[in-house]
Amino acid sequence: xxxxxxxxxxxxxxxxxxxxxxxxxxxxxxxxxxxxxxxxxxxxxxxxxxxxxxxxxxxxxxxxxxxxxxxxxxxxxxxxxxxxxxxxxxxxxxxxxxxxxxxxxxxxxxxxxxxxxxxxxxxxxxxxxxxxxxxxxxxxxxxxxxxxxxxxxxxxxxxxxxxxxxxxxxxxxxxxxxxxxxxxxxxxxxxxxxxxxxxxxxxxxxxxxxxxxxxxxxxxxxxxxxxxxxxxxxxxxxxxxxxxxxxxxxxxxxxxxxxxxxxxxxxxxxxxxxxxxxxxxxxxxxxxxxxxxxxxxxxxxxxxxxxxxxxxxxxxxxxx
Amino acid sequence: xxxxxxxxxxxxxxxxxxxxxxxxxxxxxxxxxxxxxxxxxxxxxxxxxxxxxxxxxxxxxxxxxxxxxxxxxxxxxxxxxxxxxxxxxxxxxxxxxxxxxxxxxxxxxxxxxxxxxxxxxxxxxxxxxxxxxxxxxxxxxxxxxxxxxxxxxxxxxxxxxxxxxxxxxxxxxxxxxxxxxxxxxxxxxxxxxxxxxxxxxxxxxxxxxxxxxxxxxxxxxxxxxxxxxxxxxxxxxxxxxxxxxxxxxxxxxxxxxxx
Numbered sequence: 001x002x003x004x005x006x007x008x009x010x011x012x013x014x015x016x017x018x019x020x021x022x023x024x025x026x027x028x029x030x031x032x033x034x035x036x037x038x039x040x041x042x043x044x045x046x047x048x049x050x051x052x053x054x055x056x057x058x059x060x061x062x063x064x065x066x067x068x069x070x071x072x073x074x075x076x077x078x079x080x081x082x083x084x085x086x087x088x089x090x091x092x093x094x095x096x097x098x099x100x101x102x103x104x105x106x107x108x109x110x111x112x113x114x115x116x117x118x119x120x121x122x123x124x125x126x127x128x129x130x131x132x133x134x135x136x137x138x139x140x141x142x143x144x145x146x147x148x149x150x151x152x153x154x155x156x157x158x159x160x161x162x163x164x165x166x167x168x169x170x171x172x173x174x175x176x177x178x179x180x181x182x183x184x185x186x187x188x189x190x191x192x193x194x195x196x197x198x199x200x201x202x203x204x205x206x207x208x209x210x211x212x213x214x215x216x217x218x219x220x221x222x223x224x225x226x227x228x229x230x231x232x233x234x235x236x237x238x239x240x241x242x243x244x245x246x247x248x249x250x251x252x253x254x255x256x257x258x259x260x261x262x263x264x265x266x267x268x269x270x271x272x273x274x275x276x277x278x279x280x281x282x283x284x285x286x287x288x289x290x291x292x293x294x295x296x297x298x299x300x301x302x303x304x305x306x307x308x309x310x311x312x313x314x315x316x317x318x319x320x
Numbered sequence: 321x322x323x324x325x326x327x328x329x330x331x332x333x334x335x336x337x338x339x340x341x342x343x344x345x346x347x348x349x350x351x352x353x354x355x356x357x358x359x360x361x362x363x364x365x366x367x368x369x370x371x372x373x374x375x376x377x378x379x380x381x382x383x384x385x386x387x388x389x390x391x392x393x394x395x396x397x398x399x400x401x402x403x404x405x406x407x408x409x410x411x412x413x414x415x416x417x418x419x420x421x422x423x424x425x426x427x428x429x430x431x432x433x434x435x436x437x438x439x440x441x442x443x444x445x446x447x448x449x450x451x452x453x454x455x456x457x458x459x460x461x462x463x464x465x466x467x468x469x470x471x472x473x474x475x476x477x478x479x480x481x482x483x484x485x486x487x488x489x490x491x492x493x494x495x496x497x498x499x500x501x502x503x504x505x506x507x508x509x510x511x512x513x514x515x516x517x518x519x520x521x522x523x524x525x526x527x528x529x530x531x532x533x534x535x536x537x538x539x540x541x542x543x544x545x546x547x548x549x550x551x552x553x554x555x556x557x558x559x560x561x562x563x564x565x566x567x568x569x570x571x572x573x574x575x576x577x578x579x
Contacts, residue, residue, distance in 0.1 A: 303561025
């Protein structure tokens, strides 16, 4: 059976692999036998190998060097290109993070291949599904040149365990001078949050202009915490200074696709819909009965968020 | 410091957008086309760097003849001149091919810095800096929320989830900017008038020394097979809060086995 390379995304805090990796391993199985590729500082593979075996990695290629993380993107693309040349895989699947997409692009040029970004599904014949134009259009595409390279959008595929041999094979890493041009001096975490990461969360609670102040975002955070959810914000709320830009959901912010999306005080402009339209279930609370968000909502409450949301939070907490 | 800003004309993200069913490419003829919103931050950053470092700002775009609107916007904000690569053969090109066209155009310009927006609002692939870096052999510092220029050294804060990466590279380099990096200026009346007299050079694939057979839909590295409108969501339930809104909401979540 053909081999499919899957680039492993390791959590920056050393807590193992990101969920995106398990999703990629799951999606890759329809194309062939997944081989996980672990690229990072020495010692990285040891922390993730067991999880990779649980999710179907038949092989684990380990390329460890301080040079991998010391420079932006280019070293990883170089090692992957070397593996593509040696192993002639049927495809390469990479989590669709900003870094993952850039690696995919560089790899495509290095290997004379095509690449498709932000795919939400991959079929056995290699056809990928993508969502375009603010979620309004569903597109099926295929790579027609070289080795197909896909970046898989987070939360699109449900990770399924499947035992794999996870046979380890060391890869020699020699990073060229050309790949050492952009140095990563530091990786700074500014918001340490106990909440799940926005793009990975299965529930997202977002607040908009209707929340009316930065202080009042506590109402949104309260509901989010009762549901174990991530907190998001509309562009209007971010532009008004209510919540940091990192949490912006929309065309120029993050795209999320959780099981449940709760939009509070958000009108539902196209800019916002672009970032959340593909959520499985959408619930909205807005005082304006005409708000376009209700056209998307599976369940909507017309009312004052300042009474509805705290009461709902209390009832959810009471149910636990 | 000579700066090239990459701009793209796109269908307005605030309007209905579609693909053209005749060849599955973005329907540009029927769309309300505007400069890619994210590019305005790139132009602003280029003008800011020019103001402190001197030099010239050149706008570069690849697109159909009608893409002049995006160029005019950039020139009216204060860019000095523009290069417009336009050739019917480019229609339907994938990102890999487009990067070859932009790289060829950049190779004919003198630049210390190339700046572009973090993504286009139509394709949203957002990897052009990486592709150009790969082709031109110059570093890319993408996703900048802050850019500092000290001589030939560039520092960028690359926006990440919950923080940033501090990046460093030497010019010439390619930088892409997020919408948090600055507040783009509005073109002044004077700027709009002046833009009409600024030089716009048009180049074809032949001018760039590129073979038309290597670009365009027929030789793209990926193909769109088909597309469809997302099925409209069935009308949901909407209740008005009469003191029982929270209860109904939680009841719905319970019915979905969420709580």
